[in-house]
Amino acid sequence: MHSPDSTSGTRAAPFPGSGLRPEDLGSAGFRAGHSAAYAYATGSMYKAIASVDLVVRMGRAGLLGYFGAGGLSDEELVASIRRIRAELGDHRPFGVNLLSSRPEREERSVDVYLAHGVRRIEAASYVRVSPALVRYRLTGAHRDRDGSVRTPNLIMAKVSRQEAAEAFLSPPPAAIVRDLAAAGRITPHEAEIAGSVAMCDDLCAEADSGGHTDQRPMIALLPAILTLRERMAFTSPAAGRVRIGAAGGIGTPEAAAAAFVMGADFVLTGSVNQCTVEAGTSDAAKDLLQHARVQDTILVPAGDMFELGTKAQVLRRGLFFPARANKLYELWLRHDSLDELDEDTADHVQRRILGRSFDEVWQEIKSRYVESRPAVIERAEQDPKRRMALTFTWYFARATRAAMEGDAGSRVDFQIPCGPALGALNERLRGTPQEDWRHRHPDDIARLIMTGAADLLSRATHLPTPVAAA
Structure with a gap:
């Protein structure tokens, strides 16, 4: 069950004896x-x-x-x-x-x-x-x-x-x-x-x-x-x-x-x-994370691999980011340029999601890449669909930054990477001092997980042999 030990060249028994540490x-x-x-x-x-x-x-x-x-x-x-x-x-x-x-x-x-x-x-x-x-x-x-x-x-x-x-x-x-x-x-x-x-x-x-x-x-x-x-x-x-x-x-x-x-x-x-x-990351993001349950995550497009269709898992509870991110991806799949969006849709994206006009977003993008990666701008100015992808993924970058900085005005747009494991840990810590993230530290979590695992496996080695039903 374990690989040959690199320090000894021998294979150890999986869980020998009792009282595992x-x-x-x-x-x-x-x-x-x-x-x-x-x-x-x-x-x-x-x-x-x-x-x-x-x-x-x-x-x-x-x-x-x-x-x-x-x-x-x-x-x-x-x-x-x-x-x-x-x-x-x-x-x-x-x-x-x-x-x-x-x-x-x-x-x-x-x-x-x-x-x-x-x-x-x-x-x-x-x-x-x-x-x-x-x-x-x-x-x-x-x-x-x-x-x-x-x-x-x-x-x-x-x-x-x-x-x-x-x-x-x-x-x-x-x-x-x-x-x-x-x-x-x-x-x-x-x-x-x-x-x-x-x-x-x-x-x-x-x-x-x-x-x-x-x-x-x-x-x-x-x-x-x-x-x-x-x-x-x-x-x-x-x-x-x-x-x-x-x-x-x-x-x-x-x-x-x-x-x-x-x-x-x-x-x-x-x-x-x-x-x-x-x-x-910010205290505001941690406040949201400590209340997450196993079911409170969802898949969204990954901003850095948007055009490849790669997915990322993020916190959903109390946030608009997941729905807005998926909306932007659906629009990108269905259209070849921002000019193809109907007036109502374009207005909704600019006012409610991006919080500024397409032109304002594009100027920010250009200022970011014009010196470090000018080829990115040149390609996008020749390819309207690529320009739309960059405009939409600007929102993903802003949502990540807002979460890390704890921007109160953009709270519903926080992008917070999160898997179901946190929900399981939150459930275990409910009712203890560590329910509040302000009392959580990574080494303490390591000890909780590893000490608990050792105890579980110690008890499992001493379970009575089941008796077959007549």
Whole structure:
């Protein structure tokens, strides 16, 4: 039920004996490899919602947290890493997100991570591995005296598709390795040993979750990826050493226990940490989140992948954003330009949703891209449907910003990524001091989930054997 332990090369019994402790669950290799007390991590959340304070709080508790670097400028990223390093030093665990993006953006992020000694990244939204990701993985790779390959830069990949899982369980693509070596981006020795390593150390099966989601059910996704690892291990020993974790829906001890029973080497939480003191979003957003129930989320178009039809899961309760976001997407599907909208519809969109005219929105968009990405503006001015998409997704960006800043005048338009796991945790905390988010901290949630899971599994090993009915 668990992968071969990377520190011992042996497979541990799933849940031996009784009196399990939280530190007994999952992979000992995960705990040793990340200097973490539990086989547990907090995932990154866009624009530093997974904040410096959140990551530092986890690290001081001996737990692993990933900083939400997506959407930050290079200057903000560098300043955040320096703050984390100053607080945690060199020996407490932390990681930083690397979001699949434009090649030049990924390259700049990897430059920052290598320059500042970031040894753990969470790779998210990748369908295939990129040159920047391969460069990060192989930089510093070497053979020890015993011949074993060491990769100082550790990658946790979050995937929801088996083909993406296969890419991360495989060695770096040979063509990318050759190109990087030819360009002097990696050394000949690093290129030579590339075939002996997998693209990641930890592979997280991301089921139905807050934010971008493929809505995969954990009960199907996790076993499929575990089976894939076992099959690939026959031809690639490095694949067999990759630890497989579970994310999406992990918000209670019961959910974590179920993941460990299915064979997860670790668990990763997301939405539940957004409703804590340390999360980098507004008090107004947290006030809404702490009242969410399991049924209070809904799918909307993902603003950054609007034209691809990608979906994101957000909070619905008390908000107009979901209905308005879906309305904009329906209009975009049915029309080829803003000029095709009838007068009443155009007026409704401008007054009630955007809060300003199409021309005013377009001027804001142009001012944002005209210097950094002028090709975006040139294409949109030649393609009316593309211009409509940019105009509509301006609303998505504003809704995210309003939620993070707690803009009281735009409260009903808050876009708040959220999965059902938070509703389950809220139910569990109802009637306790932690019902109020002002008494919630990410390390305390980790202890609640992992201690509760250990207790559940301890009791399960002592259940009486059922007697068959006559």
